[in-house]
Amino acid sequence: MTKDIAIIGGSTAGFFTAHLLARKGCKVRVYEREEDVRLSPRTLIVTSYMRDLMGSLSESSVINEIRRFELFANGRVAVISLKRPDLVIERSKLIQRLAVKAEANGAKVLTGHRFLGLKPNGKNMNFTILRNGGGGWVEESANVLVGADGAFSKVAQSAGWPKHLTLPLFQAVVKLPKDMPSDATRIWFVPEDTPYFYWLIPHSPTQGVLGLISKEEREGHSSLERFLERKGIVPIDFQSARIPLYTKWIPSHRKLQESHVYLVGDAAGHVKTSTMGGLVTGFRGALGVAEAILNGGSSRELRALRRELGRHMLMRKVLHNFTQAEYAKLLDMLNIPTKHSLGVFNRDETDKLLWNLFLRKPRLLLLGLRSLLINKQLFRLFSI
Ligand SMILES: Cc1cc2nc3c(=O)[nH]c(=O)nc-3n(C[C@H](O)[C@H](O)[C@H](O)COP(=O)(O)OP(=O)(O)OC[C@H]3O[C@@H](n4cnc5c(N)ncnc54)[C@H](O)[C@@H]3O)c2cc1C
Structure with a gap:
């Protein structure tokens, strides 16, 4: 049976998910509350991991290296x-490129459509949409609902996920x-x-x-x-x-009656706590959710993303209370081999990066462990 999927939020994570699912033959609709997906410009920096993930899809939005x-x-x-x-x-260029690609694969994009709430109905998910410009309310339905509606996701809230x-x-x-x-x-x-x-x-x-x-x-x-x-x-x-x-991994899938809800991007909280970059991790989440929808549940990409986000949280815990003097000490500790590792492995492949850094400079591991022990009490207090 062809899957009927509704995605709420027409931005980077939503359109990438739409592209991945539509090209596999799913019937996809994207609902975006804004009238136009050409948003005001925003400059973002990402690692070369983005090229590995998206290939030529990202190229037209690259404005500098x-x-x-x-x-x-x-x-x-x-x-x-x-x-x-x-x-x-340039984020607005990336969004436009992804929207065009999703539409070329058969996804339908409905701008000026704001999601208000959902009501599970057996195997289907009913949801309410408010159309801009006095278009009134409509009740829609899909087999699968994907929330790609950002940090204050209304989909997450309606389906009972905790607030970020x-x-x-x-x-x-x-x-x-x-x-x-x-x-x-x-x-x-x-x-x-x-x-x-x-x-x-x-x-x-x-x-x-x-x-x-x-x-x-x-x-x-x-x-x-x-x-x-x-x-x-x-x-x-x-x-x-x-x-x-991001404070801990929260499953990006919920079953409500017989229907399914997923979250991607900022709506799922898939942001690296070390740098607060969310674009690449949002795309990895989209890949994982598309994989889970197509495979009926399991996703290797989501498991890998969980490990990656966990390592970023660990790094944040180490660095969060560093003083100026400790940062200066850290920079002093960076010798030629560790700088080489930092130049070869990027912040979206922290498994390789951390392993290489510790191998080349074991004192970095000691510094990290010491900082973790000192900060332990503090993190309990602030649950960071
Ligand atoms: C100023 C700034 C700089 C940043 N810099 C970087 C950076 O350098 N590198 C990096 O990796 N990350 C960066 N980030 C983070 C990154 O931009 C986000 O993680 C990423 O864009 C999230 O994309 P998204 O598609 O999940 O959500 P969003 O881009 O927030 O999109 C959500 C979409 O859902 C729509 N929507 C919301 N509610 C509804 C509703 N009820 N119904 C219908 N539609 C709805 C919104 O209009 C929007 O289009 C930055 C963020 C900001 C704000």
């Missing part, structure tokens, strides 16, 4: 040269400093402002985005403004949003 990382902490600098470049992506904790992300579009090459990304560790880091990612020879993840909404914006002032960088525009904080 990053060949080295410059890491700064307490006056120390470490430079990592990447064997395969990181990709700077979220953190605010702030970034400013800026003119690049004169000494900044457009194929480098700068990372500053400033734990007084954020337990994460500041980034500066060039998206053209003259402009880039500078941002941070903050613990608090108000703190974040003022930290960013102070940092820009200290660096003498003038903001051109600001972007902000909340990102789901």
Whole structure:
């Protein structure tokens, strides 16, 4: 029997899932609340893993390539040269490309359609959609419902998944400093402002985005403004949003009566806690969910993603309370072989990366274990 699948959310994760399922002959509809999938621009950075996952699908959205990382902490600098470049992506171009591909495979895209709630009905899932522009309500139905509707997923909420904790992300579009090459990304560790880091990612020879993840909404914006002032960088525009904080693996499938609901992307919380990047992990989740739908449940990709997200959480636990001095010590510990490992293995293949780092510098493992032990009590308190 042909599977009839409704996907809520027409963005990266939703359209990629639609493409994967439609090309296998499923009947797919994508419901997006916005009238137009051509959203305002947003600059994202991903590893070359994206090319491995998506092949030519990602190419038209690549606007720059990053060949080295410059890491700064307490006056120390470490430079990592990447064997395969990181990709700077224009999200709106990627969404359009994926939408076109999904439609070419037979998926139907309905913009201006907002999901409101669901009602299981035996083997089918009934759900309510509000059409924009006075189009009124309609009751729709499908065998499988996929929530790809972002961090505040209404599908997840309606099907009984717990809410994600979220953190605010702030970034400013800026003119690049004169000494900044457009194929480098700068990372500053400033734990007084954020337990994460500041980034500066060039998206053209003259402009880039500078941002941070903050613990608090108000703190974040003022930290960013102070940092820009200290660096003498003038903001051109600001972007902000909340990102789901991955705290533990939550199964992305639920059975309601005889029908099935899945979550992908930010809706499933598939975001790397170490860097808060969610694009590649969202695509891996989409691959896994498509695999599970087609195979009737099991997915190797979802199991691998679970392990990957677990390793990122472990790294976050190690780094979360590092002081300036500890970051500086960490950068000092990076010798030629460890920098080589960091340049060869990227942050989407942490199994190989961590193994290689520890093999080349066992003291890094000791540093990590010590930090984990010290932070244990704190993480219990904040359940991070
Ligand atoms: C400013 C910023 C910078 C970022 N930088 C990076 C980066 O450098 N690298 C990286 O890997 N990640 C980055 N991320 C994270 C990354 O963008 C997200 O993880 C990813 O885009 C999530 O995609 P998604 O398709 O799951 O969700 P979203 O892109 O949030 O899409 C959800 C879609 O669902 C629709 N929707 C919501 N509710 C409904 C409803 N009720 N009915 C119908 N439709 C609905 C929305 O309109 C939207 O189109 C960044 C995020 C932000 C905000």
